[in-house]
Amino acid sequence: MQQRVVIKIGSSSLTSEAGGLNPDKIRFFASELARLQQSGQQILLVTSGAVAAGFTSLGYKTRPKVLHEKQAAAAVGQALLMQAYHEAFAGHDIGVAQILLTRYDFSNRKRVNNALLTIDELLRRGVIPIINENDTVSVDELKFGDNDTLSALVANLVKAAMLLIITDMDGLYTDDPRKNASAQRIERVDQISDELYRMAGGSGSSVGTGGMRSKLEAARIAMRGGVPVFVGRVDAPGDLSLAADGSGKGTYFDTQLGNLSMKKQWVGFHSLTMGTIIVDSGAETALLSEGRSLLPAGVREVEGDFHPGDVVEVVGLDKLPIGRGVVNYASWQLLAAAGLSTEEVQKRVEVTRIEVIHRDEWVPLR
Numbered sequence: 543m544q545q546r547v548v549i550k551i552g553s554s555s556l557t558s559e560a561g562g563l564n565p566d567k568i569r570f571f572a573s574e575l576a577r578l579q580q581s582g583q584q585i586l587l588v589t590s591g592a593v594a595a596g597f598t599s600l601g602y603k604t605r606p607k608v609l610h611e612k613q614a615a616a617a618v619g620q621a622l623l624m625q626a627y628h629e630a631f632a633g634h635d636i637g638v639a640q641i642l643l644t645r646y647d648f649s650n651r652k653r654v655n656n657a658l659l660t661i662d663e664l665l666r667r668g669v670i671p672i673i674n675e676n677d678t679v680s681v682d683e684l685k686f687g688d689n690d691t692l693s694a695l696v697a698n699l700v701k702a703a704m705l706l707i708i709t710d711m712d713g714l715y716t717d718d719p720r721k722n723a724s725a726q727r728i729e730r731v732d733q734i735s736d737e738l739y740r741m742a743g744g745s746g747s748s749v750g751t752g753g754m755r756s757k758l759e760a761a762r763i764a765m766r767g768g769v770p771v772f773v774g775r776v777d778a779p780g781d782l783s784l785a786a787d788g789s790g791k792g793t794y795f796d797t798q799l800g801n802l803s804m805k806k807q808w809v810g811f812h813s814l815t816m817g818t819i820i821v822d823s824g825a826e827t828a829l830l831s832e833g834r835s836l837l838p839a840g841v842r843e844v845e846g847d848f849h850p851g852d853v854v855e856v857v858g859l860d861k862l863p864i865g866r867g868v869v870n871y872a873s874w875q876l877l878a879a880a881g882l883s884t885e886e887v888q889k890r891v892e893v894t895r896i897e898v899i900h901r902d903e904w905v906p907l908r
């Protein structure tokens with residue numbers, strides 16, 4: 543199978559600060575992607591820019607903040623965005639296809655499989671799938687909020703050889719370079735630490751959304767799926783191919799954290815969680831450092847209404863996420879078993895497995 547490369551281009555790289563698409567930039571990226579495709583890779587493009595492209599046509603002076611205004615702007619802008627790509631790629635004799643996805647699509651195996659079959663067929667025929675969030679039907683918690691996460695989920699789904707996140711900054715710095723001139727660029731990252739998250743700020747431009755923080759989050763998801771990531775700038779001919787070859791202007795994230803099976807990817811990143819389990823510090827250490835299963839004794843609180851086989855989020859006493867797993871208890875059973883020793887649980891609660899979450903069905907997120 544040919545190698546697949548997912549390229550994500552942010553609004554800041556395609557539009558002007560005042561709104562509206564920049565056709566020169568679109569043409570430039572089309573020729574960069576065409577060059578990469580000619581080198582034998584299958585290309586998938588995750589593009590932002592619909593809101594930024596559309597808001598001026600609706601009479602907004604600046605990028606709207608209210609959800610339904612953003613959705614309206616995206617509905618106008620998405621057509622403009624696709625038209626611009628269609629024309630730009632036609633110059634290279636390359637066809638394009640529009641795919642709009644939401645978070646919910648990834649949590650539903652049937653829907654995500656349909657998307658994959660479509661993508662496979664397009665790639666077989668040399669067409670570039672152009673993917674964006676389906677802004678019209680996305681509502682708050684189902685929303686990606688930014689396309690960085692979407693690009694990581696797509697990269698994992700298609701088993702990409704690499705994810706290239708193109709933005710207006712040449713990589714991750716020790717601080718936002720727009721605010722701190724002495725910030726230093728980080729060349730390579732092999733583990734995403736809390737310290738790194740503290741360095742990464744929000745968006746510096748008026749058109750972008752997630753900033754470096756959401757790019758780090760995306761890198762974390764892709765790395766867990768075994769996909770190496772580049773975050774950086776592409777602004778001269780040949781830059782994209784250089785980025786794919788390992789000598790781009792940006793930061794590289796390696797994947798020493800190991801590959802996750804499709805099942806664990808689904809549990810960790812694609813599924814919707816049906817509840818939350820709050821665990822004590824002993825259970826947190828057992829789960830994160832000792833590779834053990836979660837037992838009822840370590841459970842402090844239970845939130846939500848779930849059933850055996852559902853995916854739940856596990857948080858520490860500080861309420862910060864530790865990971866996700868497939869739960870073996872219904873929420874009402876776990877409420878009865880919380881804090882009890884294994885012996886006590888066996889006497890009092892009728893469950894098929896004693897582990898609340900078995901380590902084989904657990905994905906740590908720290």
Ligand SMILES: Nc1ncnc2c1ncn2[C@@H]1O[C@H](COP(=O)(O)OP(=O)(O)O)[C@@H](O)[C@H]1O
Nearest residue numbers: 552553554709715717743745746750752753754
């Ligand atoms: N530590 C950091 N290193 C680099 N850029 C940072 C950092 N913290 C915040 N940023 C900001 O993140 C911005 C890129 O994110 P964003 O505006 O969302 O772009 P895009 O539209 O490409 O997704 C940069 O322009 C920069 O101002």
Ligand SMILES: N[C@@H](CCC(=O)OP(=O)(O)O)C(=O)O
Nearest residue numbers: 552553590591592593751752
């Ligand atoms: N779906 C939205 C993406 C939102 C957005 O701006 O994302 P990004 O520029 O990647 O930070 C759009 O096309 O405008």
